[in-house]
Amino acid sequence: MLAYGLKRLLHVIPVAIGVSIVCFMLIHIAPGDPLAAILPSDASAELQAEMRSFYGLDKPLPVQYALWAWRALHGDLGVSIASGRPVLGEILSASINSIILAVAATMIGFTFGAVLGFLAGVFRGTWIDRIASAISMIGVSVPHYWLGMVLVIVFSVRLGWLPAMGGGPGGSDGKAVGWDYLRYLILPAITMSVIPMGIIARTIRSLVADILAQDFTQALAAKGLLTGQIMRHVIRNAAPTAISVMGLQLGYLLGGSILIETVFSWPGTGFLLNGAIFSRDLPVLQGTILVLAMFFVLVNLVVDVLQSAIDPRIQRS
């Protein structure tokens, strides 16, 4: 088991190097100049050259990459060209906001997805199934930034119940809990939850229907178990798959969403990336993409190791 874990860990190294090269190159191949965003448009050629060398942008790309990767290994992702603040600090504070949003969205998505999927599975083929399936289908298909705007129009602009944007009454910095802050979370979290809701509902629907079609449920009924007790067995059998799907969705949402965070001005990693893209803030772009990519690599590693711990057959394959 330990040997397998170590072997998988070794596999992560080339992946991490590959990821870092790709994210570095992609950003440098893209047109645009980070200096255009920070220098006044009339800045002299001399001043531009001075700034270029100050940020090390005059060095050959492989050298820039090596320097950046070396510093990144030491936990230094550089300083934002646009704001002058350390990139790592920016990513950390933004990540916390993205995590809050992702967890809230997953909770909403899982709760409603599970209820809808369960109903659809139990009432398979009836109107309840059709309605629940339609809702989950809409959840998967609707462009969520559009849904976000519609929710804002209805609940913020028309009804005035919830705030349209921002991370809290005084910015996200307060990190206070309570209704004053929760209000800001509701609309972006609901918007973000519709896709996982749809996916989870569809998964659970087919799981429940399959389990109800199996012989053991019949045996349970034949034994005279009450409905509630039978359902407990159905839920226990459906739970592992449902939870692993939810885990995947959470991992996906943790990366933040550029569209949703921008629509709601939610100060997470997506919002940070969006700003960095428009100002060509290379250190922030590289750093954020690297951190998110490494996060995915690590999640994959953890999942692999956990799966093999549960089912040793995976190791052999």
Add this chain to the structure above:
Amino acid sequence: MTHGLIHILCKASILGRVQKSIITGATAVALAAAVTGTALAAGTLRIGMTASDIPLTTGQPDQGGEGQRFMGYTVYDSLVEWDLTSADKPSSLVPGLALSWAVDATDKSKWTFKLREGVKFHDGSPFNADTVVWNLDKLLKTDAPQFDKRQSAQGKSRMPAVASYKAIDPLTVEITTKNPDATLPYQLSWILMSSPANWETQGKNWDTVAQKPSGTGPWKMESGFTPRERAELTPNKEYWDTKRVPKLDKLVLIPLPEPNTRVAALRSGEVDWIEAPAPDSIASLKDAGLTVVTNSYPHNWTWHFSRVEGSPWNDIRVRKAANLAVDRDGLNELLGGLSIPAQGFMPPNHQWFGNPTFKLSYNIEEAKKLMAEAGYGPDKRIKTKVIISSSGSGQMLPLAMNEYIQQTLAEIGIDVEYEVADWNTVINIWRAGAKDPSAKGATAINYSYFIQDPFTGLIRHLQCNLAPPAGTNWGYYCDPEMDALFDKVRNTFDPVEQDKVLQQIHEKYVNEALFLMVTHDVNPRAMSAKVKGFVQAQNWFQDFSQITLEP
């Protein structure tokens, strides 16, 4: 068979039991979130900016005109400032931290600035000639301990004329320019004064100063700064200009780069004021009872022509024909009335407009005639490439507007192919010049210009020695007659006489159709009806001191 039937019946009965119990056991969950917005202290004005971050707070802000507007002239002052008191006339320079200035009668490169007495920074330390020298060192002297790369990047290019400076006495500063340059006061209007004592207190560290800056301006930033999210400014009750002590309790700046989010934030009452609402949202904002204010200001939307060999725009008849082919009033309708159709390079009524003889009317027949004179016709059409952006600061609706221009120019025999890039890339192509490979052989670039002072307004576009990489004469235009006029501006130290020279320059701009002059933005802002007392000056900068908020 029997077994199968029993199986199915049995399944049905289990399903039936389960379904029934769920239906009977189902409970309705009611969600009620009928809570209205949190009440705010009276007199807090919240502004949604278009910037994606709070501009640099240490003294010399980034984010261009918007940065200077919100984080420049609010917290800081410069020696020379803009008169922002009137909406009806173009604004001109007025004394700021300097009470008066004059050029030496014999040596026209030597200026004396007399400073205002008794001015204090927010931290209580005094403002004097030494602090002016300290601040200029901060931007220009790379080995000064207070030299700040970030502020220097913003400030250095704003005052290219400055050669040296020294304090003569506590209230007198002498500034020497590289060559005689009468535009120095305009250049210095960009340079803001931060407190040396505060920099010392904050451990001589500009990153720490960013959290607690200190200027002499009408607003202070003492707390409430969250990068990327908000900055809170409070009034400086001891401000030297008692007429400009802010009436509000607080001014909150919120970056909202996404236009739809800005509109939603305003309509849901989370901000009281937004910058630059999208043209298509204006009608609904007005319907919702919000106020939309606009005014002329020194901005234009033009095609900057390349004058490199082979460019079709080297022929004045082609340039004039293109200018006569644009229906500017029609474009104004497309923009929901939120533009001022161009009559020249500067907005109409501007103090430098002068009296050009070439009128920018819409006259396709005349345009066709000019094209024919230039040797073009149905079988000899001009084919050329133009660089445009998909959207960007001051670009209004570039795609729709350029599509229209493409159609109308085709009518007079000019076939335009567009090279569309994002705004950041367009800026780079503009800096690199028409001859650079990045321009891909384009013969014009669609640019929106900040044209507030003689240099940014007129000189930088067309002076011979400002062709790239030395400057931003994108099209490599060079005309000794124009250069002589630019020299005259720099050597005319009487402001009234200087304006006259600038008028002559502008007349030449228009009469020779040196640009495709299309329109001027009107700087729309939308605000709650509770916002009172705002005077939108004909300027990129605004005064927030007179504003009040009705409860």
